[in-house]
Amino acid sequence: MRENYREELESVINDLVSMTDLVKTAVIESSKALVNADLNIAEQVISNDSKIDAMHDDIEQRAFILLARQAPVAGELRTVVASMRMTFELARMGDLAAHVAKIARLRFPEKAVPDDLSANFNRMSELAVEMITTAMKTLADRDTAAALTLADEDEEMDMLRREQFKILLGDDWDYGVEAAVDVALLGRYYERIADHAVALGRRIILVLTGEAPEGENWPNTF
């Protein structure tokens, strides 16, 4: 039975890694839909989000059953509890990618993002994907070193968002109110994806080392 239990815990972690992969795809595709005003891709991201949500429910349920039947202790208890939080962070990232896709769909056939801001959004998306990849690598390889870069990547994300506001609120903005509102909300969605990646990294480090990373660079992310 204990052997099965270890196998089940391993399988929950493998599913978290697969779920991370789905979320990464959602972020990549939603950004493509956004920057290219591609309706088909937008629809795909939106409809795939229910698969991510179903994975959340499944992983949460299985982690709960592990707690109920096996009463794990020490590092394994930490892993089971963290897996519940991690699946939640991933589900939220998936939702946010779907929000990006919904704005792309709403403005189709126009582009929601003016060309002046394409480079900024491309970098935001690239950075979000890098952060998710980092978190996934940490989890899959049980190696915390990579996760330590997440805090710096999050800082770059914040800087990109400040740049957006500067452009939006500058004298040269002549795309009107609708585009400004879209950009502000889209920027918020990417910023939140990054926050969840940091929170994910924080949980993974906590599981692997028993201690959460501290310091100014690791804001207390929820």
Added chain:
Amino acid sequence: MRENYREELESVINDLVSMTDLVKTAVIESSKALVNADLNIAEQVISNDSKIDAMHDDIEQRAFILLARQAPVAGELRTVVASMRMTFELARMGDLAAHVAKIARLRFPEKAVPDDLSANFNRMSELAVEMITTAMKTLADRDTAAALTLADEDEEMDMLRREQFKILLGDDWDYGVEAAVDVALLGRYYERIADHAVALGRRIILVLTGEAPEGENWPNTF
């Protein structure tokens, strides 16, 4: 020992109720700061947020210790696991109230919200507070009936947000891009506070009845 354990679980729940009270105050006060452009109140909400965050960390830690030392089963296990998620939902609501206060502070001495939208934001705030009160009552009295209204209240919140967009993107909007961006983000923050209140209600119902509420009115909120 089992007696102490029950007491500790009861104490965790009481602290969740107290935390809900702090969050409710944060939402009430941040809305005051917003609608009246009151800098002192805004500063207070922002600085009090660290107290809410500290309560989160404390409750999460105590729930974890309960799992580790007592290996609770059945309804009690469900309660301990749910308390970890509930404290997270509350911490996020606190963060969002602080975000509202930060926008009020940023625009001071001006009001961030044009007078045309004051009534809309007052109702959003009132509704958010009602929803938090409902969730708290359900938790404190162990009575699920009240929580069933949360889904309807959430619908009204969504409607208020659609109204905001209609005003923002209408021909009569002459408050410029900055005010439009502020209103869009503020509306998003209130919408998210409401989402977390629904998620909180969902968890409480799950703990009390063993089943999550279903149906179209109860979207799968994360």
